[in-house]
Structures are given as structure tokens and as C-alpha cells.
Amino acid sequence: MKLKGWKELTPGAVILEAGNAEEFKTGSWRAFRPVWIEENCIQCLFCWLYCPDMAIKVKDGKRAEYDYDYCKGCGICALECPGKKGQKAIVMVEESR
Amino acid sequence: MARVLAVSGNEAVAEALRQINPDVCAAYPITPQTELMQRFSSFVSDGKVDTELILVESEHSAMSACIGASAAGGRVATATSSQGLALMWEMLYIAAGLRLPIIMPVVNRALSAPLNIHCDHTDAMGARDSGWIQLWSENAQEAYDNTIQAFRIAEHMDIRLPVIICMDGFIIGHSIQRIEYLEDSEVKNFVGEYKALNPILDIDNPKSYGPLILPDLFHEYKRAQHEVTTNVKRVVLEVAEEFEKISGRKYGFFDAYRLEDAEIAIVILNSAAGTSKDVIDEFRDRGIKAGLLKPRLFRPFPYEEVADALKHLRAICVLDRSDSFGGYGPLFLEVSSALCQLESRPKIINKIYGLGGRDYLPQHAEQVLEELIEIAKTEKISIIKEYIGVRE
Ligand code: SF4
Numbered sequence: 419m420k421l422k423g424w425k426e427l428t429p430g431a432v433i434l435e436a437g438n439a440e441e442f443k444t445g446s447w448r449a450f451r452p453v454w455i456e457e458n459c460i461q462c463l464f465c466w467l468y469c470p471d472m473a474i475k476v477k478d479g480k481r482a483e484y485d486y487d488y489c490k491g492c493g494i495c496a497l498e499c500p501g502k503k504g505q506k507a508i509v510m511v512e513e514s515r
Numbered sequence: 516m517a518r519v520l521a522v523s524g525n526e527a528v529a530e531a532l533r534q535i536n537p538d539v540c541a542a543y544p545i546t547p548q549t550e551l552m553q554r555f556s557s558f559v560s561d562g563k564v565d566t567e568l569i570l571v572e573s574e575h576s577a578m579s580a581c582i583g584a585s586a587a588g589g590r591v592a593t594a595t596s597s598q599g600l601a602l603m604w605e606m607l608y609i610a611a612g613l614r615l616p617i618i619m620p621v622v623n624r625a626l627s628a629p630l631n632i633h634c635d636h637t638d639a640m641g642a643r644d645s646g647w648i649q650l651w652s653e654n655a656q657e658a659y660d661n662t663i664q665a666f667r668i669a670e671h672m673d674i675r676l677p678v679i680i681c682m683d684g685f686i687i688g689h690s691i692q693r694i695e696y697l698e699d700s701e702v703k704n705f706v707g708e709y710k711a712l713n714p715i716l717d718i719d720n721p722k723s724y725g726p727l728i729l730p731d732l733f734h735e736y737k738r739a740q741h742e743v744t745t746n747v748k749r750v751v752l753e754v755a756e757e758f759e760k761i762s763g764r765k766y767g768f769f770d771a772y773r774l775e776d777a778e779i780a781i782v783i784l785n786s787a788a789g790t791s792k793d794v795i796d797e798f799r800d801r802g803i804k805a806g807l808l809k810p811r812l813f814r815p816f817p818y819e820e821v822a823d824a825l826k827h828l829r830a831i832c833v834l835d836r837s838d839s840f841g842g843y844g845p846l847f848l849e850v851s852s853a854l855c856q857l858e859s860r861p862k863i864i865n866k867i868y869g870l871g872g873r874d875y876l877p878q879h880a881e882q883v884l885e886e887l888i889e890i891a892k893t894e895k896i897s898i899i900k901e902y903i904g905v906r907e
């Protein structure tokens with residue numbers, strides 16, 4: 419994205435376009451990446467409920483893949499995930515690996 | 516037809532606010548401003564204005580409420596002094612940075628410690644770098660006139676910046692002076708209907724105020740703010756010209772008194788200029804070419820114009836009613852900066868006077884002018900910055 423020069427800015431840094439947080443990708447902040455292990459998932463959707471960045475997609479009422487453009491790796495989903503028989507359906511993996 | 520009355524400076528500014536009828540005022544009492552907002556709150560209680568008066572628990576909240584009301588899309592005013600202005604400090608920068616045209620009379624008073632309620636300019640000088648426009652007023656008439664003009668300057672679509680109007684606490688704020696009020700209809704027509712810019716209450720077009728701006732854009736926003744500030748001088752003159760048409764009173768960046776052929780001059784803000792002018796007249800009667808420059812627009816400071824008005828002088832004394840400890844007085848710094856661009860320049864000295872309400876007397880102006888005569892003759896300065904009217 420081309421950054422604006424000083425002549426192109428709105429007075430007082432007011433944001434005039436509603437809902438433009440979508441343009442601001444927070445995925446690059448991530449140090450740990452959540453990985454979904456589908457066979458341990460019980461479809462409780464806790465992860466979807468808890469995620470502060472709406473980075474967990476739901477399709478036809480079912481847990482779908484992560485939207486890594488917005489997941490900033492906070493780990494809340496992994497903490498809340500009950501998993502199946504003591505096996506977590508979400509694990510956090512270091513980004514560099 | 517103008518109405519001629521005898522009123523205090525506070526009363527005069529409250530009257531200007533009544534005539535302008537802002538949408539919102541959020542204020543907190545502080546000496547010596549209290550009388551101003553107290554009088555205005557009577558107008559609110561008596562139904563003389565439609566203003567929503569918000570009584571808050573501190574000046575920090577007063578300015579915060581003003582910022583909210585202004586961003587919402589209202590015409591907004593408040594008033595303060597001294598510690599009150601100091602408590603607003605954080606919010607002052609936000610009002611200017613968000614480009615909100617809030618109007619604030621500041622009835623100048625010293626800052627603690629030691630605790631003092633009387634006049635000096637330390638309070639407004641502390642707001643110097645906040646991005647607010649500053650207009651200074653010698654007397655009640657100028658404070659009234661500046662308040663009315665401030666709305667037009669602040670709300671101009673090329674500007675949209677907040678304005679502080681200074682007048683000396685007690686000396687002007689509380690003393691009764693002759694004043695000519697404009698008719699209500701004249702003031703109403705002059706300030707015109709308020710036009711909001713990007714108001715939050717325009718709910719069909721949602722918008723956000725106060726986003727986080729990181730290093731990739733912050734520098735650009737400040738550059739844009741600098742640019743806007745450079746437009747202020749033009750608008751100040753345009754508004755003054757229009758104001759002269761309805762009032763017959765002339766305003767510019769500064770008042771140049773007997774300066775054209777002067778050899779020595781005093782540069783001084785606000786009420787003490789009046790005393791100095793009397794003494795200058797006496798020196799003129801003695802055949803000494805003395806003059807005075809009294810800045811009106813202090814932020815943005817009109818450097819080129821001030822330099823041009825002072826360049827022919829031989830010696831200048833800048834009198835500051837506030838000190839920058841470990842530095843020169845703030846007005847001296849501005850005048851020196853203006854002059855240093857000249858090829859050859861007058862000798863310049865700095866006196867600190869009148870702190871915490873210490874009287875500025877004719878003899879102080881005499882003492883300064885005598886010293887300037889000596890400097891003009893010998894071209895020698897012994898002390899650059901010195902306190903006057905002080906006991907040893
Ligand atoms: S790590 Fe945090 S941001 Fe990423 S999907 Fe899980 S809860 Fe959402």
C-alpha cells in the first residue's frame with residue numbers, strides 16, 4: 419500500500435471511512451501461530467467466540483480455517499479450546515519454525 | 516449603534532460569548548477567570564443563550580468535554596486561568612491536533628509555587644507550543660473584539676484550530692473600563708452560522724476521531740498541522756479587515772505605537788503596553804524618539820512583520836511578564852529570532868517584570884527607556900536579561 423504524503427491527509431487524522439479496520443492487517447504482529455488440528459475438534463466454537471480479532475472463520479455453522487491476515491497470535495483460542503479426550507485441537511507454534 | 520458602557524474585562528468577554536451564543540460551554544471556576552463564566556452561566560440560567568453549559572469537576576474534564584462537543588459538531592467555548600490552563604495541558608494538544616476550533620479566553624495569572632492569584636503570563640506561555648492560536652489583549656475592548664474575531668479565525672475552513680484570547684488577570688479582568696459593544700445582530704452576522712467539519716453526530720456518515728498514528732504517518736500529520744498554522748496570518752488579517760467595517764476598530768498582528776521614526780523601543784504584551792505608551796509620550800515630548808510594539812498575534816508569531824517593524828531601531832528592550840528559567844523571557848526569544856534574520860540588527864535586551872501581579876509602574880518604563888538611550892549611544896549592553904521592579 420502506498421503511504422500518503424502530508425498533503426493528502428484528513429484534518430486532525432479523522433477516519434472518514436467506516437469499518438476500515440479490515441484494511442489494517444495485524445497478522446504481522448504474530449510471534450506464535452495457532453494451528454488447528456481438525457481430528458481433535460469437537461466443533462464447540464469456543465475459539466470463534468473468544469478470538470478478539472475475528473480471525474477464526476466459520477462455514478455452514480462449522481469451525482473453518484484461520485484467517486492469518488488478522489490473527490495476531492494472542493493464544494486465547496488455544497487456551498480456551500477444550501479439544502477431545504485431553505488432546506487440544508489448537509496448538510501454538512513459533513512463527514520462525 | 517454601538518452601546519458604550521463601563522464594564523470589567525471579564526464582563527466584556529462574557530457579553531461577547533452571550534452575543535455569539537455557542538452550542539456548548541464546559542468550564543470550571545478559577546480565579547481570576549471565575550467572574551467570566553459566572554456571568555455567562557447567568558445568561559444560561561436566564562435563558563439569554565441556548566448554550567448547553569456543562570459543569571465539570573476539573574479543567575482537564577472541561578477541555579475534554581469541549582473536545583467531545585466540538586468533534587460532535589458544536590460551536591464550543593470555555594475560559595480558564597493559571598493552574599486551570601496547566602491542568603488542561605494534555606488536552607490542549609489534543610484539541611489542536613484534532614483541529615477543533617474551540618475558543619478559550621485565558622485571564623492571565625501566575626503559576627504556583629509560591630501560590631499566587633495575580634497577573635503574569637506564565638500560564639499562556641506554557642501553552643505556547645500546544646498548537647493553539649494566541650491573541651493578546653491590552654484592555655477590555657481588545658479582549659471583547661478579539662473574542663469575537665477568534666470565532667471567525669478558528670472556524671475558517673482553511674484553519675480549524677483552537678484559539679486562546681489572553682487578557683491580564685485583575686488588571687483587565689476585574690477593573691472597570693469604557694467599552695463599546697456591538698449590537699447583537701452585528702455580532703451574530705459577523706460570526707455567522709457554525710459550519711461543522713466531519714461532525715461525529717452526522718450518523719449517516721460514521722467516522723472515528725483520535726486514531727493511533729504510528730511513525731509511518733505521524734510526521735506527515737505534524738507537517739500538515741504546520742502548514743495550516745502558516746495560513747493563520749492571512750485569515751487573521753482578513754477577519755480584522757471585516758471587523759473594522761462593523762466596529763471602526765483596526766487590528767493587525769501587532770500594535771506599532773510611534774514606531775515609524777523611533778530609535779529606541781519597548782516590546783511588551785497586554786495591559787502594561789498602556790502604561791508604557793504614556794511614558795513614551797513623555798519621552799517624545801523631551802525630543803527622544805521612543806516607540807512601542809505590542810504583539811497581538813503571538814502564535815503563530817509574525818516573525819517577518821515584526822522584524823520589518825523593528826529593523827530601523829538602534830536599541831530594543833523586550834519586557835516579559837514570565838520567565839523561562841535558565842533561558843530568556845519567551846517574548847524576547849521570539850523577537851530575537853525575528854531580528855537574527857536581518858543583516859544588521861538593533862541591540863536588544865530583556866527585562867522580566869510584574870511577576871505574580873507586581874505593579875508595572877511608569878518609572879519602570881522610564882528606567883528601561885533611559886537604559887536604551889545609553890545603549891543606543893554607546894552600542895554596549897552590560898546585562899542581557901535582568902529583573903526590574905524587584906527589591907534587593
Ligand atoms: S491466536 Fe488469538 S488472534 Fe489468533 S486466532 Fe487465536 S484467539 Fe484469534
Ligand code: SF4
Nearest residue numbers: 459460462463465499
Ligand atoms: S475451541 Fe477447539 S474444539 Fe472448539 S471449535 Fe475451536 S478448535 Fe474446535
